[in-house]
Amino acid sequence: MTSRADNDDWVLHRLEDLEKALEQVRADLERTWEGSVLVEAVINESDYPMVLVNGSGSSGGIDLAGPRHQLVAEVADYVQSQLMDQYVTRFWPACREHDRGLHSAVRDDVAVWWCRGGEHVVSGIGGLDPTLIV
Template identity: 35%
Template sequence: MDDLSDRIYTAFEPRMPSALEQALEVVERDVRARGITGALRLITPGDGALTWVEFQGGYHGAGIIADGDINDLLADVAEAVQETIMELTWKVWPVCATHDRGLHVGCEQGLTVWRCTGDGTHTAAPVGELP
C-alpha cells in the first residue's frame, strides 16, 4: 500500500460507531475530485437497522448495514454513494478518464477500488484516490 492508503486504512476501525462516517469521508474525496458539489451525509431513519447516503436532500437504494470488515463497509458506502448520485443526477458517476465508462467497486490486493471494464478490466484508483 502507498502512504495515502496506509493512512486511510490505519485510521479506519470497522466496529467504531463512526465507521460509516469515516467511509463516507473517504468516498467523498472521489465525489469532490470529480467536481460534484452538494451535501453528502448519512441518515438512519426508522428503527436504525439501515443507513442511507443522502445527496442534495434525497436518497436511494436498499440501505447499508454497518457490519463486515473494512473493505466490505467501504465498498458498501461507495456503492451507496454511487447509486444515490446517479439516481438523483441521472448521470453516470464515477467515469473512467481513459475509457469514458462507468466505474464499479471491487477489491484488489486488500484495497477497495474503482474498476473499469474498458480494454479488459483495469483498476482506475483505490476508493478515495480518484484523480
C-alpha cells in the first residue's frame, strides 16, 4: 500500500518534471508568441499535477511517467492545443518554408517541432528561432 508521504513525493517530483518541460515551451513562447500567455504547472484538487494555459486546462492525458523528451513533446502538444482552442484565428508555431503548422514530436530521443509539410525538424523544443516560423 502506498503511503500519503510516498504519494506526496511522487506528486512533487512530477510537478518538478512538468515545470522543467514547461521551461522549454515557455522559452519558445517568449521568443515567438505575440502577446502574453500564462503557462503554469499546478496540482489539481485530486492531487494530480497538470498544466494550465491562461488559467484553463486539464491533466490532458500527459504521460508523467515517460522519458523526459517524451514529456517535453507532450507538454508542448498540450500547450499548443490549448492555445489553438483559446485563439482560434492563430496557429502556433508554423513553418516559414511550408506555411504549415508545426507539431511536437520526438526524433532521436529529442523533443522537436516537426513540419509535416516538408517532413523535417524545424527546431528542438525550447530553441525555436522566430526567423524560422510565420
